[in-house]
Amino acid sequence: MNKGRFGRFGGQYVPETLMNALDELERAYNEAMADNSFMEELGYYLDKYVGRPTPLYFAKRLTEYLGGGRVYLKREDLNHTGAHKINNALGQGLLAKRMGKKRLTAETGAGQHGVAAATAAALLGMECDVFMGREDMERQALNVFRMELLGARVVPVTSGTATLKDATNEAIRDWVSNVEHTHYIIGSVVGPHPYPTMVRDFQRIIGDETRQQIIQAEERLPDHIIACVGGGSNSMGIFYPFVSDDAVKLYGVEAAGLGLDTDKHAATISKGNVGVLHGMMTYLLQDKYGQIQPVYSISAGLDYPGVGPEHAYLHDIGRVHYTSVTDNEAIEAFEMLSRLEGIIPALESAHAVAYAAKLIPQISKDDIIVINISGRGDKDVQSIAKLKGVNIDE
Amino acid sequence: MNRIDERFDELKRHGKKALIPFITAGDPDVEYTMNTVRALESAGADIIELGIPYSDPLADGPVIQASSQRALKGGMNLDIAFDMVQNLRINTSIPLVFLIYYNCIYQYGLEKFVEQCGKAGVDGAIVPDLPYEERQVLKPLLDDAPVYFISMVAPTSAQRIKEIASSAKGFLYCVSSLGVTGERQAFDSNIDAFMEKVNLYSAVPTALGFGISEPQHMRRLGHLADGLIVGSALVRRIEQKASDRDIYEFMRGLRLALDECMEQTMGNNS
Numbered sequence: 001m002n003k004g005r006f007g008r009f010g011g012q013y014v015p016e017t018l019m020n021a022l023d024e025l026e027r028a029y030n031e032a033m034a035d036n037s038f039m040e041e042l043g044y045y046l047d048k049y050v051g052r053p054t055p056l057y058f059a060k061r062l063t064e065y066l067g068g069g070r071v072y073l074k075r076e077d078l079n080h081t082g083a084h085k086i087n088n089a090l091g092q093g094l095l096a097k098r099m100g101k102k103r104l105t106a107e108t109g110a111g112q113h114g115v116a117a118a119t120a121a122a123l124l125g126m127e128c129d130v131f132m133g134r135e136d137m138e139r140q141a142l143n144v145f146r147m148e149l150l151g152a153r154v155v156p157v158t159s160g161t162a163t164l165k166d167a168t169n170e171a172i173r174d175w176v177s178n179v180e181h182t183h184y185i186i187g188s189v190v191g192p193h194p195y196p197t198m199v200r201d202f203q204r205i206i207g208d209e210t211r212q213q214i215i216q217a218e219e220r221l222p223d224h225i226i227a228c229v230g231g232g233s234n235s236m237g238i239f240y241p242f243v244s245d246d247a248v249k250l251y252g253v254e255a256a257g258l259g260l261d262t263d264k265h266a267a268t269i270s271k272g273n274v275g276v277l278h279g280m281m282t283y284l285l286q287d288k289y290g291q292i293q294p295v296y297s298i299s300a301g302l303d304y305p306g307v308g309p310e311h312a313y314l315h316d317i318g319r320v321h322y323t324s325v326t327d328n329e330a331i332e333a334f335e336m337l338s339r340l341e342g343i344i345p346a347l348e349s350a351h352a353v354a355y356a357a358k359l360i361p362q363i364s365k366d367d368i369i370v371i372n373i374s375g376r377g378d379k380d381v382q383s384i385a386k387l388k389g390v391n392i393d394e
Numbered sequence: 395m396n397r398i399d400e401r402f403d404e405l406k407r408h409g410k411k412a413l414i415p416f417i418t419a420g421d422p423d424v425e426y427t428m429n430t431v432r433a434l435e436s437a438g439a440d441i442i443e444l445g446i447p448y449s450d451p452l453a454d455g456p457v458i459q460a461s462s463q464r465a466l467k468g469g470m471n472l473d474i475a476f477d478m479v480q481n482l483r484i485n486t487s488i489p490l491v492f493l494i495y496y497n498c499i500y501q502y503g504l505e506k507f508v509e510q511c512g513k514a515g516v517d518g519a520i521v522p523d524l525p526y527e528e529r530q531v532l533k534p535l536l537d538d539a540p541v542y543f544i545s546m547v548a549p550t551s552a553q554r555i556k557e558i559a560s561s562a563k564g565f566l567y568c569v570s571s572l573g574v575t576g577e578r579q580a581f582d583s584n585i586d587a588f589m590e591k592v593n594l595y596s597a598v599p600t601a602l603g604f605g606i607s608e609p610q611h612m613r614r615l616g617h618l619a620d621g622l623i624v625g626s627a628l629v630r631r632i633e634q635k636a637s638d639r640d641i642y643e644f645m646r647g648l649r650l651a652l653d654e655c656m657e658q659t660m661g662n663n664s
Binding site: 018019021173178179277 | 466
């Protein structure tokens with residue numbers, strides 16, 4: 001019987017060379033999770049270094065503006081390095097160290113996961129190589145420099161479409177070559193088993209905290225939780241502790257780019273079909289021969305042709321409602337949250353905010369809504385300025 | 395009887411090893427590939443691996459990735475590949491094996507894929523991202539066809555070797571070293587111990603691949619397996635638009651080196 005399935009999704013579709021490494025990783029992970037000293041160490045760093053718990057903030061002006069419900073923001077943007085990615089990078093970094101690995105690798109699109117992995121490597125005194133599409137390196141030059149400051153090497157990827165998908169291929173190829181001393185930190189709930197489960201478990205702290213915080217603030221569970229979905233780690237993290245609470249409605253927001261009726265989007269669940277990529281069976285954007293199609297979103301972090309297998313499953317059983325918003329809707333929400341709350345969200349997170357703005361007019365005024373602000377928007381300021389024709393270069 | 399078994403039986407009778415070239419189907423176009431297959435066969439290839447181009451070939455290095463891209467750009471797809479094999483079969487009975495990533499099979503439909511393999515005359519399928527644990531969805535269908543599901547073992551397979559090798563069909567694809575496909579200068583000394591273990595358990599002939607690219611590799615590695623696989627070195631020549639003649643010469647050189655190495659081994663044994 002094959003392992004790591006969420007219904008028909010997941011699995012381990014990788015070259016034979018990696019199978020033993022995946023077994024080893026799974027064993028080491030299970031042992032670590034059952035070991036109090038590992039959990040204490042992780043807890044220590046999350047508390048003292050990352051700055052957890054992150055606040056659950058009642059967004060009064062946004063609530064008033066949208067005219068209903070009670071809107072809370074889960075402030076993952078306040079984590080060290082500016083996004084939820086560090087929760088996972090640190091968890092896997094500590095695990096790799098425990099396994100005696102000397103070198104960390106990571107793939108990155110926007111650069112947030114790359115920065116998180118480089119940060120974990122610096123903190124733990126490990127070597128780090130980050131694979132990044134050449135095109136993304138140009139779009140996110142600031143993050144490239146940031147990773148280099150942290151002591152990591154950024155490896156340009158020119159194969160295929162030279163974006164996140166290809167950076168992931170390259171990171172896997174590197175791992176096949178250096179599996180004995182390298183741990184590959186996948187940045188989302190994707191890849192072969194045990195990655196989707198492991199990354200979810202390192203990210204569920206978002207949902208666990210949210211649950212505690214909302215009960216403290218409102219003495220009940222929220223009615224709606226909204227998060228953006230690229231690969232799906234911030235959404236899986238906040239959803240997971242609520243999956244068995246049927247009254248809590250969960251919404252995953254994909255990137256509709258220029259629109260679902262164009263070929264410029266990254267709405268994998270909305271428009272894709274089932275296939276195998278990066279070691280997992282899941283929904284993919286592909287042609288009828290199984291060739292993976294180029295995807296597009298203004299947000300580099302959502303620009304991925306697949307989605308985590310657990311999301312695919314939660315979609316199939318109807319537990320999570322997957323929807324999408326366009327570039328323009330996301331930009332509008334980006335500006336709205338900045339002006340109303342003084343919080344500049346990542347463009348990824350702005351997708352969740354945009355969907356909240358659509359949802360709130362349709363729900364009861366007493367409903368409680370939680371939006372996961374998965375990251376801060378500093379990294380996007382430059383591209384938004386460019387879009388508005390404002391020159392902010394020196 | 396499957397053409398792969400027939401070929402290995404024949405080779406064994408003559409005390410020879412199998413030479414197994416890999417090319418990407420449709421790189422740069424179908425006509426070129428068909429001519430190349432003929433050139434390879436006349437130069438002494440025993441089995442030909444045809445790569446079905448894929449957008450995300452995880453197990454392949456830069457040379458075969460680029461080849462895959464060229465073939466896709468040329469409009470290659472699985473339907474055309476089956477037509478091509480059917481055409482090749484008019485004139486040849488050389489064993490033909492597809493190297494194909496699982497998503498291409500999955501989208502095509504498993505049953506339809508197996509049926510088309512049988513109809514066109516494909517003798518086996520190597521699916522590099524369908525390891526032992528996942529193969530059960532496909533292998534029984536192929537077994538009934540009968541088209542061989544060609545299993546792979548790697549130096550990291552460790553205790554998995556026994557399980558995989560003892561249930562292999564056709565031949566066992568042995569990955570020479572860690573990493574992706576691509577030419578290598580030298581091979582790790584552990585390769586001898588690895589192949590010794592594989593040969594101990596294998597139910598079928600073994601073929602060694604990844605990095606093998608020149609006559610001296612034939613001499614160094616020929617005694618370790620029942621066959622040697624040559625991919626990137628050939629594909630690189632195709633990238634440089636090698637003529638049928640160039641392909642023939644290159645393959646002929648490998649064939650002679652491999653035969654020479656066997657004659658010496660047999661000479662030593664007698």
